[in-house]
Amino acid sequence: MNKKALKALLSERRELIDPTSHGFERPQGRGRRARGLSQQQVDELTRRATHTYNRLETGAMPNPPTDYLRQVARLFGLNEQEWVSLCRYAGIGDPPGPLNQDSGLEVPGVWQEAVDGLSHMAYVTDASWNVLAHNEPFARLFPGGRIPPNTMRWMLLDPDARTTLMEWKTVWAPLVLPQLRAALAVRTDDETLHQIAKEVLADPDLGPIWEAGGANIHPDGDERPLLHAVEGPGHVTMCAAQPLTAPGARLMILLWHPGKKKQHRRVPMLRASRLPDA
Incomplete structure (x- = not known):
């Protein structure tokens, strides 16, 4: 727990909230005017016992319940980055899901401008795998440049994908399905993902793979075979990242290697050199 940072974040955001916006009257008469909501008003709005919020803000609440932190975060209008910071400062680590x-x-x-500036195939999807941005090299991957609206649905359920994604049944599907399962565990109310999962279960090829389970294997750094609509067979090396303001969204960069895959030494991990001791 980082009590100093926790207090600074919570008190600063609490003081930005106008009490009258929640039905409270500002104090009248002489004396110092407290800015924003009072700690007692936070207790009233969250329907908690008196001094509950004070214990949170002062760091006197070890391992606060996630549901209470979420309640306070939403009341204070925190964004996703602040939500992550709140959970870390409160001592519970990264939050179990988005705010x-x-x-x-x-x-x-x-992000569209950023993607356009990349020479490799690149695209951005939201947390439901809907395509939000892509560049021209990525469009060339598909016949006629027809970008699929949802890459998860395309990879798993579109018949054309089972040709484009070479060795689909043994290489692609077993590694994509765990990503869908992991996303559903976090985004329990995501209608798009639930619909895809429903169709996966009904698919004769995917259903058994889904039922068998499987570990969540992230694609970052992985290499997989692929049939390019223009350049023919080859393989891609995948780089994956997440926009900080959009948990579950992802930036995918595909490094294209035409022709038969060559045996080569895996590129070593990048790591800063250790500074010499003084």
Whole structure:
């Protein structure tokens, strides 16, 4: 727990909230005027016992319940980055899921410009795997440049994908399905993901793989065979990252290698050099 940072974050955001917006009257008469909501008003709005919020803000509440932290975060209008910081400062580590279920469904518009500036195939999807931005090299991967609206649905359920994604049944499907399962565990109310999972269960090829389970294997750094609509067979090396303001959204960069895959030494991990001792 980082009590100093916790108090600074909570008190600063609490003082920004106008009490009258929640039906409270501002104190009248002489004396110092406290800014924003009082700690007692926070207890009233969250329907908690008196001094509950004071214990949280002062760091006197070890391992606070996630549901209470979420309640306070939503009351204070925290964004997703602040939500992560709140959980870390409170001593519970990274939050078990996004602050709001609709988080991860939009990213700043500048991501399109960022993707356009990449020479490799690149695209951005939201937390439901809907494509939000892509560049021209990625469009060339598909016949006629027809980008699939949802990459998860396309990879698993589109017949064309089972040709484009070479060795689909043994290489792609077993590694993509765990990503869908992991996303559903966090985004329990995501209608798009639930519908995809329903169709997966009904698919004769995917159903048995889904039922068998499987570990969540992240694609970052992985290499897989692929049939390019223009350049023919080859393979891609995948780089994956997440926009900080959109949990569950992802930036995918695909490094294209045409022709038969060559045996080569795996590129070592990047790590900063240790500074010499003084």
